[in-house]
Amino acid sequence: MKITKEEVEYVAHLARLDFSEEEKVKFTSQLNDILMYMDKLNEADTAGIEPMSHAIALQNAFREDTVKDSLSHELSLSNAPEARGPFFRVPKVIE
Amino acid sequence: MAYEPVIGLEIHAQLLTKSKIFCSCSTLFGAEPNSHTCAICMGMPGVLPVLNRTVVEYTIKMALATNCAINESCNFARKNYFYPDLPKGYQISQYAQPLSEHGYVDIEQNEGRKRIGITRIHMEEDAGKMIHDEHMPSSYIDLNRTGVPLIEIVSEPDMRSSEEASAYLKRLHEILVYLEICDGNMEEGSFRCDANVSIRPRGENAFGTRTELKNMNSFRNVQRALDYEIKRQQYILESGQAVIQETRLWDDSQGVTLSMRGKEEAHDYRYFPDPDLVPIVIDESWVAEVRKNLPELPLEKRERFMRDYQLPSYDAGVLTSSRVLADYFENVANLSGKPKAASNWVMGDILRFLNEEKREIKECPILPQSLAEMIQLIENGTISGKMAKDIIEEMYRTGKPPKTVIEEKGMVQITDEAALAKTIAGVLAANTAQVEQYRGGKEKLFGYFVGQVMKATKGKANPQLINDLLKKMLTAS
Numbered sequence: 001m002k003i004t005k006e007e008v009e010y011v012a013h014l015a016r017l018d019f020s021e022e023e024k025v026k027f028t029s030q031l032n033d034i035l036m037y038m039d040k041l042n043e044a045d046t047a048g049i050e051p052m053s054h055a056i057a058l059q060n061a062f063r064e065d066t067v068k069d070s071l072s073h074e075l076s077l078s079n080a081p082e083a084r085g086p087f088f089r090v091p092k093v094i095e
Numbered sequence: 096m097a098y099e100p101v102i103g104l105e106i107h108a109q110l111l112t113k114s115k116i117f118c119s120c121s122t123l124f125g126a127e128p129n130s131h132t133c134a135i136c137m138g139m140p141g142v143l144p145v146l147n148r149t150v151v152e153y154t155i156k157m158a159l160a161t162n163c164a165i166n167e168s169c170n171f172a173r174k175n176y177f178y179p180d181l182p183k184g185y186q187i188s189q190y191a192q193p194l195s196e197h198g199y200v201d202i203e204q205n206e207g208r209k210r211i212g213i214t215r216i217h218m219e220e221d222a223g224k225m226i227h228d229e230h231m232p233s234s235y236i237d238l239n240r241t242g243v244p245l246i247e248i249v250s251e252p253d254m255r256s257s258e259e260a261s262a263y264l265k266r267l268h269e270i271l272v273y274l275e276i277c278d279g280n281m282e283e284g285s286f287r288c289d290a291n292v293s294i295r296p297r298g299e300n301a302f303g304t305r306t307e308l309k310n311m312n313s314f315r316n317v318q319r320a321l322d323y324e325i326k327r328q329q330y331i332l333e334s335g336q337a338v339i340q341e342t343r344l345w346d347d348s349q350g351v352t353l354s355m356r357g358k359e360e361a362h363d364y365r366y367f368p369d370p371d372l373v374p375i376v377i378d379e380s381w382v383a384e385v386r387k388n389l390p391e392l393p394l395e396k397r398e399r400f401m402r403d404y405q406l407p408s409y410d411a412g413v414l415t416s417s418r419v420l421a422d423y424f425e426n427v428a429n430l431s432g433k434p435k436a437a438s439n440w441v442m443g444d445i446l447r448f449l450n451e452e453k454r455e456i457k458e459c460p461i462l463p464q465s466l467a468e469m470i471q472l473i474e475n476g477t478i479s480g481k482m483a484k485d486i487i488e489e490m491y492r493t494g495k496p497p498k499t500v501i502e503e504k505g506m507v508q509i510t511d512e513a514a515l516a517k518t519i520a521g522v523l524a525a526n527t528a529q530v531e532q533y534r535g536g537k538e539k540l541f542g543y544f545v546g547q548v549m550k551a552t553k554g555k556a557n558p559q560l561i562n563d564l565l566k567k568m569l570t571a572s
Contacts, residue, residue: 014363016177053170053368059376065112065149068119073129076137076238086128087235090179092227 117144138183163198212251
């Protein structure tokens with residue numbers, strides 16, 4: 001096994017996802033298959049090869065430091081489940 | 096047992112770019128909530144962040160100013176966590192490949208200079224601002240700050256006292272402000288500091304368990320929080336207990352650090368390279384270009400002022416506390432040719448006038464040329480130092496050059512010997528008794544005569560000339 005049910009529960013918690021027992025078992029098995037498949041990639045010899053973070057060979061994509069129009073705050077808030085005045089309103093969180 | 100604190104600081108500095116790090120929204124502070132937001136900084140699906148080139152340039156500047164090595168290639172990573180001020184569910188930061196590493200700054204302590212290592216400097220985006228409702232179970236979110244560029248500067252655990260930590264913090268602050276890449280405003284949050292602190296028995300090499308301190312929004316509070324925390328940990332160890340590794344908040348009103356308690360679960364940010372952003376490659380020519388435009392840094396300037404202008408270390412420190420002030424002083428020093436006098440007038444009268452009105456040196460009504468001219472007028476005897484005190488006040492009030500003030504007030508110093516001799520003769524004639532006593536050996540009375548002559552000339556006479564003439568005339572007959 002590449003991954004345990006406890007690890008699936010942990011990852012689900014980090015993603016704030018709530019699964020039933022049944023789902024946990026199913027996802028453990030599915031993730032296990034995926035990770036087994038990934039193992040195949042480990043068979044390739046990568047000695048002396050720099051890890052890459054992108055598939056395209058592009059670097060230094062920049063924009064100049066210029067200000068353009070933002071959205072109006074009405075538009076910014078238009079998708080918000082709850083708003084109050086110019087603010088988004090969320091359940092109180094203090095950490 | 097004697098304990099030794101071990102302190103490392105993490106500093107977040109907002110960069111003074113016009114637009115945000117990955118979108119073109121304005122970074123201006125104080126706008127209407129959520130008015131500087133767009134699909135990119137609010138993390139709408141399907142948008143593409145594009146890096147602001149100036150952010151890279153400013154970070155290279157800071158890296159060079161703090162002797163860091165600049166990595167040829169670096170990239171951005173996603174730091175994943177959920178919090179309402181972070182709309183995407185991750186913060187774009189740098190992790191495995193920061194822009195720069197392995198630097199240092201020197202701080203000055205009573206015992207001499209000490210080198211503090213810098214682990215890394217990396218770029219990242221700021222989060223939004225939360226306002227908590229005092230009466231309702233609600234928080235209000237303003238995303239204007241989301242995506243404002245930050246650099247995080249992480250020090251080595253090289254500081255051994257709160258004073259050293261404070262000196263390091265001030266050094267980094269002054270460098271950032273000198274480079275004009277951060278406004279350094281701690282109250283508005285453009286310069287923030289978290290501290291890691293532990294203590295260990297003196298002589299011990301292993302580190303003790305550390306706590307992380309947050310919420311210190313002034314230099315003074317950083318030092319107070321560290322002093323409190325060092326004492327708290329010492330008390331725990333001395334009573335045979337163990338320090339718990341945790342994050343603690345500084346409470347300014349009570350002057351204590353408080354545990355954040357609750358779910359202090361270990362963070363697992365699951366960093367991975369951000370697929371939306373391509374690697375950044377910084378070649379030597381870019382570094383050389385930034386280096387060429389690097390201004391003289393505060394410590395170098397201080398040393399040059401001491402060397403070239405023969406100023407004491409204290410004066411050099413005050414005068415280089417800001418670039419504008421240092422430039423002002425240098426102009427006055429060079430135009431007048433009298434650096435020490437320039438330093439005295441700038442540090443004394445000019446800074447006092449400005450402080451009284453809480454004004455900045457760039458708003459000073461007295462131009463450097465005017466102050467230099469006034470110093471020359473003292474040097475060539477046109478006015479006395481005492482007269483200059485009144486003249487400079489008038490110059491500050493009106494912004495007029497010294498010669499105009501002098502003419503308007505008729506304040507030219509009496510340097511005409513004949514005229515002054517006549518005045519002195521008058522003073523002596525009116526004080527015959529004292530003259531007798533002086534000639535009888537009571538030489539202390541000399542000062543009295545000087546005072547009388549000053550009074551008769553309303554302070555306009557050249558003091559040296561009064562001395563010479565008085566001596567001559569008192570001993571003459």
